[in-house]
Each structure stands twice: as structure tokens, then as C-alpha cells.
Amino acid sequence: MKKLDSILVILDKPKHAQTALVRAKSLAEATNAHLHLVSFAWLAMAEEKDVFDAHQRRAMKKAVLDERKVWLRQQVLDNKLMAADVSTEVVWTDDIAGWVQDSVADGKTHLVIKSVHHSKTLMHTPLDWDLLRRCGVPLLLVSTKRKRKSGNVLATLDLRNSDRKHQVMNLRVLDAAKRFAELGGGKMHCVSAVEYSVVLRDLDIIDVRKKHKEAKQRSAHLLEALLEPYDIAKARVHMPAGKVGQMVNSVARKIDADLLVVGSSAHRRLGEVLIGSSAEKILSRANCDVLAVHP
Numbered sequence: 001m002k003k004l005d006s007i008l009v010i011l012d013k014p015k016h017a018q019t020a021l022v023r024a025k026s027l028a029e030a031t032n033a034h035l036h037l038v039s040f041a042w043l044a045m046a047e048e049k050d051v052f053d054a055h056q057r058r059a060m061k062k063a064v065l066d067e068r069k070v071w072l073r074q075q076v077l078d079n080k081l082m083a084a085d086v087s088t089e090v091v092w093t094d095d096i097a098g099w100v101q102d103s104v105a106d107g108k109t110h111l112v113i114k115s116v117h118h119s120k121t122l123m124h125t126p127l128d129w130d131l132l133r134r135c136g137v138p139l140l141l142v143s144t145k146r147k148r149k150s151g152n153v154l155a156t157l158d159l160r161n162s163d164r165k166h167q168v169m170n171l172r173v174l175d176a177a178k179r180f181a182e183l184g185g186g187k188m189h190c191v192s193a194v195e196y197s198v199v200l201r202d203l204d205i206i207d208v209r210k211k212h213k214e215a216k217q218r219s220a221h222l223l224e225a226l227l228e229p230y231d232i233a234k235a236r237v238h239m240p241a242g243k244v245g246q247m248v249n250s251v252a253r254k255i256d257a258d259l260l261v262v263g264s265s266a267h268r269r270l271g272e273v274l275i276g277s278s279a280e281k282i283l284s285r286a287n288c289d290v291l292a293v294h295p
Contacts, residue, residue, distance in 0.1 A: 002112045004031045004179070008103065010096070010114040011039045014071050018079075019115035023142045023289070025079055027113075030183045035086045036109070037075070041068045042094045044065035065090055068163065102139045116290075132264055132283070132292055134218045137178060139264075142282075142291045149187020153177045155258040156248055156282060157226065159219040165295065169263040170226055172293045177261040178230055188230065189255050191238040191245040192219070227261045245281030257288050264292040 009024040021037065046060040068090045072113055076086060082127070093099050095127050100112060112135055118126060155177035157170045174190070181188040194216070216239055227237065236255075240247040252260050261281050283290055 004033050007033045007035050008100070008109045008112045009035055009037050010100070010112065011037055011075070012115055012117075014068075016115075016117075017144070018038040019144045020073065020142050021075065023115075023140070024113045025081065027111075027183065028085065030117050032085075033110075035081070036186045037072065037086060037088045039067055039068050039088075039090050040074050040096050040099075041090055041092055044094075061092065065092060066088060068169050077108050090228055096127060097134045100131060101134040101136065104135065107137075109137055111140060112136050113142060115142045115144055135292075138294070138295065139292045141292070143287060143289050145287060146162075149258050150256045151181065151184035152257045153181040153184065153186060153188050153259045154248070154255060154260060155188065155190040155261045156263070157190055157192040157223070158263065159222055162222055167222075167226070169293075169295050172265050172295070173261050174226065174230055176293050177259075180259050180261070184258060185212070186258065187236060187255075188232060189236040189238060189251070189252045189257070190227065190232060191240070191248055192223070193244045194239060195244050207272055207286070225254070245285045248282045249285045249287070252286070252288055255266070259289045259291055261291045261293065264294055 004027070007024055007027060008021055011021060012018055024035055027033060041064050043060060043064050046057050046064070049057070052060070072090060074087050075209065076083070083191075091099055104112065105111065112131070114128070127292060128141060155173045157173065158166055159170075160166075177190070179190050219239075223237070238251045240251060242250075248260070251257075260282070283292070
């Protein structure tokens with residue numbers, strides 16, 4: 001993640017605290033990045049052609065957009081943002097992820113920031129998952145829970161495969177983690193969980209300790225080669241055994257991580273776009289900020 005010159009910030013609805021904007025402002029101050037603030041507006045009844053005529057629909061849409069534009073200008077003033085370093089836009093759409101996907105396709109945006117709003121049954125709302133699957137640039141999901149900041153960053157590595165595709169992803173994760181650790185004045189850690197079948201363990205078919213030891217030995221040279229440019233002490237390299245989501249987030253809590261960096265590889269299965277299964281398990285349990293990077 002060499003460039004961080006242009007950041008797209010997805011603002012929350014006016015009734016919410018603007019956590020993503022606060023995070024974006026601190027990043028902009030540290031990097032001199034340009035912020036593009038986007039507020040999404042939508043009123044379903046303004047699209048009801050069978051109920052309202054064209055004039056009525058235009059009037060409703062204009063009223064909503066005008067009100068949101070005033071609010072957005074006030075956010076710039078309240079946060080003391082310099083006009084030269086920020087641009088604003090109000091977008092009328094009910095497909096936020098689709099708009100973001102198209103907006104970042106030209107490669108001029110280096111990071112997208114959005115705050116996380118937990119649903120009642122999942123750790124992330126459907127929009128968060130949709131953005132993770134469709135956003136073509138690094139996506140920073142900002143937690144609304146953490147108050148105290150340590151600056152520590154945890155990079156999640158996949159050492160199960162040594163092919164070029166996986167190693168490129170691991171390097172992207174490490175590069176991003178290093179950049180954010182430097183910006184936050186914290187320490188960079190890395191984690192690679194050794195996953196095993198609980199069923200086979202309970203049936204005494206596998207020896208977890210033996211499997212853990214073999215996995216560490218098998219990946220030792222690969223891990224050493226990956227980490228050589230980053231000067232990470234052995235005490236900050238973690239390789240726990242257990243379910244990926246649980247173990248990665250357990251390490252994140254242990255080191256008091258502010259940010260968890262994961263690799264997100266979009267792929268098609270049964271006609272749907274999904275992010276990597278390991279990334280989904282990690283993200284569903286995360287309680288700190290999460291940065292998802294792509295190949």
C-alpha cells in the first residue's frame with residue numbers, strides 16, 4: 001500500500017456519529033491525503049411512478065438532496081476541514097456498494113473508509129459485506145466501539161499455500177499493516193492460525209499438538225522469507241491453533257490491536273461473489289478496525 005493520496009469517505013446517516021469521518025481526518029492529517037466525502041440519499045416514494053407524477057417526484061428528490069447538501073457542508077465546517085483538501089458529493093442511490101465499485105474503478109482512489117454498524121444477528125450489516133465483495137481498493141471498516149488507541153496493527157497471513165497468488169496477498173497485507181503501524185505510532189504484529197477439525201480432535205484421530213508443530217515447521221522458511229524486510233521480532237509473530245476467526249481475534253485482543261489487516265480474495269461460487277472464507281470468519285468476530293486488502 002504505497003499510495004494514500006486520495007480517500008473516499010462514506011458518511012453515516014445524519015442521525016449517527018460520523019466515526020468514519022473522524023478516522024479519515026486523522027489519516028489525512030498524517031498523510032496529506034485528499035478526502036472525498038460522500039453522503040448517500042434515497043427516498044423510495046420519490047421513485048413511485050404509479051403513485052406520484054413526475055413533478056411531485058422531482059420535488060421530493062430535490063428537497064431531500066438540498067437538505068443533505070446543507071448538512072454535508074456543515075460537517076466540513078464542524079470538523080474544520082480545509083476546502084482545498086476536501087471535496088463533497090451527495091449521491092442519490094439505493095445501491096451504495098455498486099456506486100462505490102464504479103467510482104473506484106479508475107484507480108484514482110487509494111482507500112475507502114466506512115464505519116461499522118452491527119446488525120442484531122451479524123457483526124456486520126449487509127452493506128459491509130457487499131462492499132467487502134465489490135470494492136476494488138483497500139476498504140477500512142472503522143469500529144464505533146474502541147475508544148483508547150494503542151496504534152498496534154495485526155497482519156493476518158495465510159501460510160497454507162506457497163503459490164505466488166497467496167504470497168502476493170500476504171505481501172500486500174504486510175505492506176498495508178506496516179504503513180498503518182507507522183502512521184499510528186504502534187507496533188506491527190502478524191498472525192497465522194493453524195486450523196484443525198474439532199470433530200477429528202474429539203475422536204482422537206488427530207493430535208493437535210503434533211499438527212501444530214508440523215505446521216510451524218512446514219511454514220518456517222516461508223514465514224522467514226516473508227517477514228525479512230519488515231524487522232518483526234519473534235515475540236510479535238503469532239501462530240495459534242484453533243478456529244481461524246476465534247484465534248485471530250483472540251490475538252488481536254491480546255495485543256490490544258487497533259487495526260486488523262486481512263486479505264480479501266473475491267471469487268465466484270454458484271453464481272455469487274464471495275470473499276475468502278477465512279476472511280469472512282475473521283471479520284465476523286472483529287471488534288477493532290478492519291482493513292481488507294485485495295490481490
